[in-house]
Amino acid sequence: MNLKAIRLSQGLSVPKLVERSGVSRRTIQEIEKRGDCLVSNAIKLADALEVTLDELCRTKDEKAGE
Incomplete structure (x- = not known):
């Protein structure tokens, strides 16, 4: 799950x-x-x-294994 990385890359706090x-x-x-x-x-x-x-849930490793 890429939630934290995406959230931080967008400059969003948890409350936002x-x-x-x-x-x-x-x-x-x-x-x-x-x-x-x-x-x-x-x-x-x-x-x-x-x-x-897909962007939110899959890791790069999971995508590579397709």
Whole structure:
């Protein structure tokens, strides 16, 4: 999960992402810590960050193995 890297590259704080996505602060923090989440939350976050689910969820290693 690339959530933290994308969020930071866009200069967004966790509270700002909460505001944009509707996903709770605690959930975002847990996703950044664990690296996985519900698909419904991933969709909300990808939309808020204006990235695809693939960009949000897949690592470079996973893409290379296709």
